[in-house]
Amino acid sequence: MTQTTLALGCIADDYTGASDLANTLTRAGLRTVQTIGVPADGLDLPEVDAVVVALKSRSIAPDTAVALSLDAQRWLAARGVAHTLFKVCSTFDSTDQGNIGPVTDALRAACGGGPVLVTPAFPETGRTVFMGHLFVGSQPLHESPLKDHPLNPMRDSNLVRVLDRQSSGGVGLIDRLTVAQGVDAVRARRDAVAAAGQGAAIVDAVADADLAIIGAAALDGPLSTGASGLGLGLARALVASGRVTPATGGAEAVARPVGGPAAIVVGSCSKATLEQLAAAEALFPVLRLDTDALLADPSAEVARALAFADARLGAGPVVVASSATPDKVAALQARHGRAAVGHRIEQALADVAAGLTERGVRRLVVAGGETSGAVVDRLGIPAFLVGPEIAPGVPVLRTAGLPGGDRLMALKSGNFGGPDFFAKALAMMG
Numbered sequence: 001m002t003q004t005t006l007a008l009g010c011i012a013d014d015y016t017g018a019s020d021l022a023n024t025l026t027r028a029g030l031r032t033v034q035t036i037g038v039p040a041d042g043l044d045l046p047e048v049d050a051v052v053v054a055l056k057s058r059s060i061a062p063d064t065a066v067a068l069s070l071d072a073q074r075w076l077a078a079r080g081v082a083h084t085l086f087k088v089c090s091t092f093d094s095t096d097q098g099n100i101g102p103v104t105d106a107l108r109a110a111c112g113g114g115p116v117l118v119t120p121a122f123p124e125t126g127r128t129v130f131m132g133h134l135f136v137g138s139q140p141l142h143e144s145p146l147k148d149h150p151l152n153p154m155r156d157s158n159l160v161r162v163l164d165r166q167s168s169g170g171v172g173l174i175d176r177l178t179v180a181q182g183v184d185a186v187r188a189r190r191d192a193v194a195a196a197g198q199g200a201a202i203v204d205a206v207a208d209a210d211l212a213i214i215g216a217a218a219l220d221g222p223l224s225t226g227a228s229g230l231g232l233g234l235a236r237a238l239v240a241s242g243r244v245t246p247a248t249g250g251a252e253a254v255a256r257p258v259g260g261p262a263a264i265v266v267g268s269c270s271k272a273t274l275e276q277l278a279a280a281e282a283l284f285p286v287l288r289l290d291t292d293a294l295l296a297d298p299s300a301e302v303a304r305a306l307a308f309a310d311a312r313l314g315a316g317p318v319v320v321a322s323s324a325t326p327d328k329v330a331a332l333q334a335r336h337g338r339a340a341v342g343h344r345i346e347q348a349l350a351d352v353a354a355g356l357t358e359r360g361v362r363r364l365v366v367a368g369g370e371t372s373g374a375v376v377d378r379l380g381i382p383a384f385l386v387g388p389e390i391a392p393g394v395p396v397l398r399t400a401g402l403p404g405g406d407r408l409m410a411l412k413s414g415n416f417g418g419p420d421f422f423a424k425a426l427a428m429m430g
Helices: 015-027 062-077 100-110 159-166 176-180 183-195 208-218 228-241 250-254 271-280 291-296 298-310 326-336 338-358 369-379 421-428
Strands: 008-012 032-036 050-054 084-087 116-119 127-130 133-136 170-174 198-203 223-226 262-266 286-288 318-321 363-367 383-391 394-400 408-412
Touching: 008 015, 008 062, 008 228, 015 032, 015 050, 015 084, 015 228, 015 369, 015 383, 015 394, 015 408, 050 062, 062 084, 062 100, 084 100, 084 228, 100 116, 100 159, 100 198, 100 223, 116 208, 116 228, 159 170, 159 198, 170 183, 176 183, 176 208, 183 198, 183 208, 208 228, 223 228, 250 383, 250 394, 262 271, 262 338, 262 369, 262 421, 271 318, 271 421, 286 298, 291 298, 291 326, 291 338, 298 318, 298 338, 318 338, 326 338, 338 363, 338 369, 363 369, 363 421, 369 408, 383 408, 383 421, 394 421, 408 421
Parallel strands: 008 050, 008 084, 032 050, 084 223, 116 198, 116 223, 170 198, 262 318, 262 363, 286 318, 363 408
Antiparallel strands: 032 383, 127 133, 383 394, 394 408
16 A cells, blocks of 8 residues: 555444445545455555544443554554544444543544544434534434434433543534534634633534535544544545545446355344335345344354255345344343343354355345444455445445455445345345
């Protein structure tokens, strides 16, 4: 990699969020690669403008998340990155112990201090922030389906409060009226936040134009924290300043056909994914795993899924899903514990995905952030090249540096995509 071309470094706290960000940066004209974890020194990466280091750190112990993120920051800093984006979910899902606050604090210290601009807003996908409160479409976060997130239920829409409970420094607010006045006004308010001894500021954004303003202001410092919307603002500011010359035409080549069977593995329990799964049943054979049986004897349920695939892969794509309704998930968590349920299901689905690739599957769609992380780790994929967009926030990905030939994949966060997402994804993979 040519270090002088690396204009933006990103550390993402999950794999689907990393893909979302990489997709956003690519659409904005930045040549982008997504790595899985901190790259090995010998990994051959193309010359790019941005690197997104994908971690699986959103729902782990805060001290472990901090250590992983600092390792990624050291790798980026060694390659001359002037600005790092800590990429979090646009629903800001976290607990009062972290990990958004602790990781932001640690990266801020590693980058030399200074106030950090923070916003999960991405109006294109229905995520807006007004007076520090996060909205999902027209609903405040705490009234949206995210209030029942299986790992990090979000019951407070006031992000100043949410982040302050996690952070060692105070948290201020840069409101929409300030943002509307432009970059200089945001810079002035950021300076006031620093003078008040606060280490971070939640920034309002209700339109794409706000993101461009916030991105230009954020580039003054070494670090920002936010969702892919902030990545869009940073990318546009880099292009507008002349620091990056927009690339054209590369994304389509990434999706060139690889052949082989196709499969879909679904772990998300979001409302959107449940609708997509229902639509897929009209097109593809679908096996819904028995989650009670899976928790009791994972290997037997995995074997049942692979036998199901063996009988059908020759005729076309197959779908294996563990998804359940919120009341079913709550009942499982009450019996077995939230963390245990999530981990065991993710690992079982990763076993299913590994078995499918051993059977020749070269086109694979995975739904669910934690599920995607478990699958990618199990398959040992070191990096992805970013292809065309399937749905907002979800690109076609081509494996890079993987022995045995390239594969095409899509990693979908639970709430992304329309009802026909699975069919559309496979169609774009050839």
